[in-house]
Amino acid sequence: MQTVTEKLDRQAEKQRLGREMEFLQQGSFQYVYREGKIKAINEEEKEEPLEVASAGLSYDVVMLTREREDAPESLFVVFEGDTEVPCLIKHRLYAPENRKLKLVLGISYTKEHSDFQKIDAVGIDLPYAVAKGDRIDALFYLVSLSELKVKLVHKGMSVGECEFTLPESAAMPEEKAPESQKYPDFIEKEFAKANIIGTEQVKEELLKLNEQLKEERLQRNIEGEKHNYNFVLRGNPGTGKNVIAKVIAKILYENGIVKSETLVEADREKLVSDEAGETAKKTESVLAEVIEKHGTLYIDEAFRLYIKGNGKDHGREAIAAISKALEEHSGEFSVIISGAQSKIDEMLEKVNIGFTSKFEYSMDIPDYSSDELMTISELIMQSRSLFMSRAAKRAFANKLEKERSGESFLNVKTVRNILDEAEENKIVRLAELKKKNDYVSPEEFYILDKADFAESETEDKEISLEEKMARLQQMVGLADAKAKIKKIIASTRVVHELIKRGVRSKDEPVIMHMFFSGNEGTGKAAVARLLAGIYKDLKFLSQGQLVECRSEELLKGDVEEASETIRSKFDEAKGGLLFIEDSEPFINAASEELLEIFAENAVEYSADMMIVLSDTLDNLKKLLNEKPVLKKVFANNVNFADYTTAEMVVLAKAFIKAKGYVYDSANDKMLAKLIDKEKSETENFENVKGVRKVVKKLQKAAGARVAQASESDEDSKVSDVRAITGEDILACMM
Incomplete structure (x- = not known):
């Protein structure tokens, strides 16, 4: 009834x-x-x-x-x-x-x-x-x-x-003979299950691996020799490395390398403990599970087991335990490690050679093209029973291309993140219509509109020197860094004034290069971008552009090759600021000649170029101690301290406002507790990056609250469709 x-x-x-x-x-x-x-x-x-x-x-x-x-x-x-x-x-x-x-x-x-x-x-x-x-x-x-x-x-x-x-019947099209399947079922099914397409290059490599192992199987049966089959997957986030790992595990099982197709997945959190002596126990527990099942161990972002410049980090104990197990249980299980190419290669280069030598097989996984990501988005939407209007498709494509040009692009993960955010915006949009008593048809809950992919835009216009200086001083926290930069600017102004008055020779170089020391997410790149504009307005630099690169890009290859790369990158940055991340390749550079070439070029280009080398304070101190030739290049150091919880609350409120949400400052204490909770539970919170993740969680919680309120007609909660409430903060703390 x-x-x-x-x-x-x-x-x-x-x-x-x-x-x-x-x-x-x-x-x-x-x-x-x-x-x-x-x-x-x-x-x-x-x-x-x-x-x-x-x-x-x-x-x-x-x-x-x-x-x-x-x-x-x-x-x-x-x-x-x-x-x-x-x-x-x-x-x-x-x-x-x-x-x-x-x-x-x-x-x-x-x-x-x-x-x-x-x-x-x-x-x-x-x-x-x-x-x-x-x-x-x-x-x-x-x-x-x-x-x-x-x-x-x-x-x-x-x-x-x-x-x-309508006709009762019509001419049926002639059925085409089914094409012969190119790849085995266990390859096709895993990719289809994960909505992954356009991976022909990877599938070809997997097919070749399968054929190779079939041939080797006969040889193993004849000789009775045990062999390690361990793999390195190199690729950026979101390129389907976990799916490829599952396929490799099946290939190993199909060819008798392992006795089970079981794939045990692990990461740093599952293997490493902060307490002394506990890491070996955690890692051995995971290894025991894999060995007992005669399966395959997959370690995602394995490079996180090796923290550069920190010889006391417990991740090295996990590496040692895995290496020992591979030695003692050779042929009983396999290991697959994955990560971004530069990071995984750096780890394998630095860790014990005994560990590295056990990984004889590797596979490079390319990024997806824009067309492939669009097709993947359609498959994801199909699985969610969602559709896009034409205008929404264009808005989605534009947003995807914008994300693609950024530093945090994650391939398929970025596609999922964009669609997740669009779904949240759709819930809010329809709730607002309902609040106005506008008619919302049932099918509109399944259609994403152009407005759902919109984001707040800031006007990109040229600002004055005074505004740039004001923005620098208005940045949250960084009191010591801002004071030091202010002194450096004043000092550089004096030097240029002396040159203008003829007191100082024009031929004497003005070295503006400096270190930015501090942990991840402390605003070093943002300050560098402002500083490039400030130095242009002060006529210290002619163009004011910011060029970013990693030191490994500059120092890669032999002396001749690296020298060409250095000059090419300096030419690109001429007139602006060259922001270089990571000092360790400089520390580990075997060639003193190469460092001399870098230093000479840095001084030569200093008349119209500024270099900022960014890393932790410990690493930069080590660099100057071990490579004194660079002391003549970097005259100043600006230290960026970690943000306090109070400063992170201010940052979070700014991000919430930029997303178009309303926030009540009465909830500041709860927000601070949430940030502290996330910091304690996250190994690398990374300051600003960690705060952005907290805000994203709050957005999801708000979307879930609005959706639930819409279903139950709770108008008081639907009215908060563009707000981050105390209820949302509590939901994230559960």
Whole structure:
């Protein structure tokens, strides 16, 4: 039996949709949303849906039209094959400039609709009350397997209607002979399960590995020799390394290398402890599980087991334990490690040679192209029963390209993050419409709009020297760093004034290069960007551009190759600031000649270029102690202290505001507790980066709260659709 509330809701729904249903002559119907369709159900059946004939369409009914005047004609599915009758759906169209709407109906038997067969075409003249770009709701009513009625509704009023006769049968396209499968099932299935496409290069390598191991299997059987089959996967985040690891584990199992296809996944958190003597126990426990099952161990971001410049880090104990197990249990299990190429190679170069030598197989995994990521996004959306409007697709593509040019691009992970954020924005957008008592149709909960991919934009304009200096001083925290930079600028001004007055020779170089010391996420790059502009306005530099690179890029290869790279990068940065991250390659540089070349060029270019070398304070001290030749290059050090919790609260509030959310400062204490909790539970919180992650969690919590409130009609909570509340903070602390 229905409750009184359910009956009232049912009546309200009927009243709200009544005007759109007047054209149905067969009886009174109402909308019920099921499995992606709006099906018509006889109102007289209060308790159960109307029983309909089991017969359904044997083909897809497809409409060809223009969704916008400036858009090409495109196909959309009106009714899928097997649709039962009666059935009603609604599709959104937009009025063309000449108010002449063209609908071409056809049928198709294939998913791609390449066999589209035209049935009929109708032109509908829209009334003058309809303006260009106005939304038109096209209501398609499948009366029977042969009769289709269409009605166009604009702002609740009928503006046109037509009928189509559907064929009982149509010519089926000739079936093509199935193509022979290129890759084994265990390769294809894992990639399909993870919605990964466009990995032909990787699949080819996996296929070759499979064939190679088949050949080696016979040799192993003859000689009875045990062999280590361990792998290094090099690739950026989000390139599907975990999926590839699963496929490799299956290949090893299929070819008798291991006795089980079990893949045990681990990372630094699972292997390393902060307490002395506990890391070996944690690692041995994971190894025991893998060895017992005769399977494969996969360590993601394995480079995190080796912390450069920290010989006391417990990660080295985990490496030693794994190396020992591979020695004592040779042939009983396999290990796969993965990470970004530069980081994983650096680790393998630095750690014990006994560990490195056990990884004979490697695979380089390329980034995805933009087209591949767009296709992956469609697969992800399909799995979530989501769709995009054309404008939304363009907005998504633009946002993806913007992310792609940034430093934190994560391939498929970035695609998922963008879609997650868009879904949250959609929930907020629809909740705001509901709050205004605007009609929201059921299918709109499954459509992402252009607005869902929007983000707050800051005007990118040239600002004055005074504004740049003010922005530097207004940066949160960094009191000592800002004071030191202010002194350095004043000192450099004096030197240039002395040159202008002839007191100091123009031929005497003015060295502006300096160290920025501090941990990750303390704003060093942001300050460098401002400093480049300040030095340009003060006419210390001619262009003021910021060029960023890592020291390993400069020092890679032999002396001749590295010398060319150094000059090329200095030419690129001439007139601006060259921001170099990581001093360790300088410390470990075997060639003193190369360091001399770097130092000479740094002095030569100093008339119109500034170098900032960024790393931790300990590493930079070590650099000057071990490579004194660089003392003549770097005259100053600016130290960037870690942010305090109070300063992180200020940063979080700024990020929340930039995202377009409202925040009540009365919740500052709770927010501080949340940040402290995240800091204590995260090994590398990384200051600003960690705060951004906290804000992202708060956004998700707010989205979940609004979604729950929308479902239960709790208006008080829906009213906070663009707010980060105390409730959201508490949800993140649970």
